[in-house]
Amino acid sequence: MRYLPLTDADRREMLSVIGAPDVDALFTDVPADLYLREPIGGLPSHASEMAVERHMRALSMKNLAAADAAFFCGAGAYRHHVPASVDHIIQRGEFLTAYTPYQPEIAQGTLQMLFEFQSQVARLYGCAVANASMYDGSTACWEAVAMAGRVTKKKRVVLSGALHPHYAETIRTMAKFTDDEIAGALPSLSGAPDIDGLIARIDENTSSVVVQYPDILGHVYDLAPIAEAAHAKGALLIAVNTEPVALGAVRSPGEMGADIVVGEGQSLGVGLQFGGPYLGLFAVRDPRHVRQMPGRLCGETVDAEGKRGFVLTLSTREQHIRREKATSNICTNSGLCALAFTVHLTLLGEKGLRALAAENHRLACIAADKLAALPGVKVLNDSFFNEFTVILPTDARAVVRDLAKDKVLAGVSLGRLYPGADALSGGLLVAVTETTSEEDIDTLCSALKEVLA
């Protein structure tokens, strides 16, 4: 029990100060018949560092790591190269083992970092203000819907069919309990996104329209007409971005008129991690909406000597002050993931982000062309960034499973994302990043050709 510093002699001495005969005597408020006098059966006793490491390594070895495969999975989680200095910095004890910055005088490191992070996210999204992060993209998306309800006092939410289905499911689940009405749809494999159809579903009772950019099928398209249509009916446009690297290549949602921009920041600094912890990003275009935002905010101020400093601020929106009237029940953020994001983005800077985005797009174009040349394979998209939809002549779920046996992780099948939607079963989402080599692309093509033959 190497993590416990007290010796038995310490314990005896402390008990004598307290005036208790033994530690059990400190638990007298626990009903005697329910108090456990022995360690819980079934759990083994303590184990050495070496033994635990061995056990965990054995479990780790049962997984196929992306680095050991030809890897093309995306759909809301992307594999990018993370510079070594990012992990070095987040492992510094002063960042890693700090708590929420409740005492700003001795938490300026975390607070200044959050201020830099908020400023970066706001610029990336084309917005005025970003918060200090949320749990992940999907929960941030729900919070945006809830916020739009507070701002517009309306209850009808129009979801684009090309919103990530897990995000749409999260919204639907939560809306069951808040009585918001959700108007959703399935995506279509018939070509370009149906913007007119989406606009036609917006009415006077609509609080928000939720679109994804680039969307779940990889399409990139202008959001301005949707923003205009939403605003004409008094609704807010919520734009969801699951791949922030794309914003190094294309216009930001804020510039195109989105009122709330949310997304997943995992791509920069955080890593795949089998789905979490991730990094929810949340920003608003109009600074007047700040007081309706969920989550923590870091703001600039001065100290008693007039020096610039940073604090958590506008907490009168939050649960610990407003209780049941709070803007959200969220009481944390993803501080360490925000740090990873901000360090990675600082290393890249404007120039690096653009170069990274260009390299992603270049390789994705190569992959799309090579896949489109395979017999029986069609590429759906005219426009995309680093992910696109391939239509196979058979159920893509089976193809993905088959290829995985040869260490080719070919992508994410639409069948897995949209169970029961037979019309989508041939769809395969293929994501390409700077970590994908041209050799990987050739491996995918030849494996796919073989399995489809």
Added chain:
Amino acid sequence: MNAPNTSGWKPAMNAAAPGGDSPTVTGNRALMLEEPLIFEIGSGERCGVDLPEPREGANRLGGLARTEAFGLPGLSEPETVRHYTRLSRQNYAIDLGLFPLGSCTMKHNPRLNEKVARMPGFVDVHPLQPVDTVQGALEVINELAHWLIELTGMHGVAMTPKAGAHGELCGVLCIRAALEAKGDAREVMLVPESAHGTNPATAAFAGYRVEDIPANADGRVDVAALKARLGPDVAGVMITNPNTCGLFERDLKEISDAVHAAGGYVYCDGANFNAIVGRVRPGDLGVDAMHINLHKTFSTPHGGGGPGSGPVVLSEALSPFGPLPYTARTKDGVVHLIEEEQAEAFSQEHLGGKMQSFGRMTAFHGQMGMFTRALAYILSHGADGLRQVSGDAVLNANYVLRACEDLLDAPFGGSGPCMHEALFSDKNFGGGLSTLDLAKGMIDEGFHPMTMYFPLVVHGAMLVEPTETESKAGLDQFIAALRSLAERARAGDESLKTAPHFAPRRRLDETLAARKPVLAWSEPDVPGGRPTRSEQGGS
């Protein structure tokens, strides 16, 4: 020898210390360096990553190619490392010393856990890879789930909630789903006034009307008041045990029985599970749902405010309603990941058709990176170690309580032992001094202050949670500092009002920050530099 400077060159300084007359040219104090923002030292042309120059090639960006600059600053690698390393030195952290924030359980973060979480098979796997290729990751989830169930005496566990408050929401949604499945829609959630601030917000977000239940003079839930309010409109009660006064709710079993008899369910906020792990099982106390903050009891680092992780253990009555996705091991040893696709079929085939999940509350499978750390921690401690954890945590808190209660008012000190946190008030401070002043004085003594002004039921509350990873020598030093500060506060020592004196910053103006929010950096609009806050009309 100093030659006169005739070139007109001036050092580019004092970006580090806007405003304020500094005794040094740089604004620095010995090893404590003033650090500008990346926006003030970086530029769009600098880059700390070597990437291929963008090449001419296909452009299928749908006519939306970005032409305008964002204004995102870049730095080289050495500048980036130095910037963030310097910032890190302005932070207090558990690695630097005792961090007695009550209700936050800031214990040592073992580095083995960090090593384990970074194994390629955990950190470099995608959430939507074929399940055959992630059996080890699913086993981690399943194994951790198993131990959480054992330690709490519950029936099932929902692993996907992303943090404690997200877990609360999950638990309350399970309650709502269970009631609705019985056709019994209820409207009210009872929340004792000593509950965490998230509890009422959570109940409201789940569509409930919140009603408070008072605390009694003993610092515990007023059982009579609670029983009197129960009825057919009450969905349940959200209770914190051990509670926010640092006390065990000794009547919880009686409360649970009454709530169940009235057709409701009991939610327990598990933020303070550290105090009782291995000594009493919440399931035995009649709890139906309880979130577990993995970053508290199971030591996953909180990184300046997150990420957290909030698995929710569930009673037999609530287990069928937990969220998607979930994992389940079948008799053949395979661990399945149950998502929307196969939920109904799997439930029919393996679970007798019982699962009626309320739905999905996040995109993927929860905080996998926290699961690996928590599992490594549980295996390191084992059953014997975890029992010792609660024993030492409670011992340390009572030691602090008894060592200070002659100087610091302890409102519930007379009602027996505390659990893992000791509660004091500012009752006997002199000279208009407050809890805030004592807390800021503690910074000058080299400690992070305790939780202030919480719980609300005590005036000027100071909630001290030393945790089990503090040594006796460390506690003695802390106690000496606390006693000295208590004496100064009683004597009305004015110098406390301006503490801290030695921190990287003196007291920060939080009112100004809220009244005139500056939430993002913007370019200086005044020639010669950006105006400081005070020049913008602040205090």
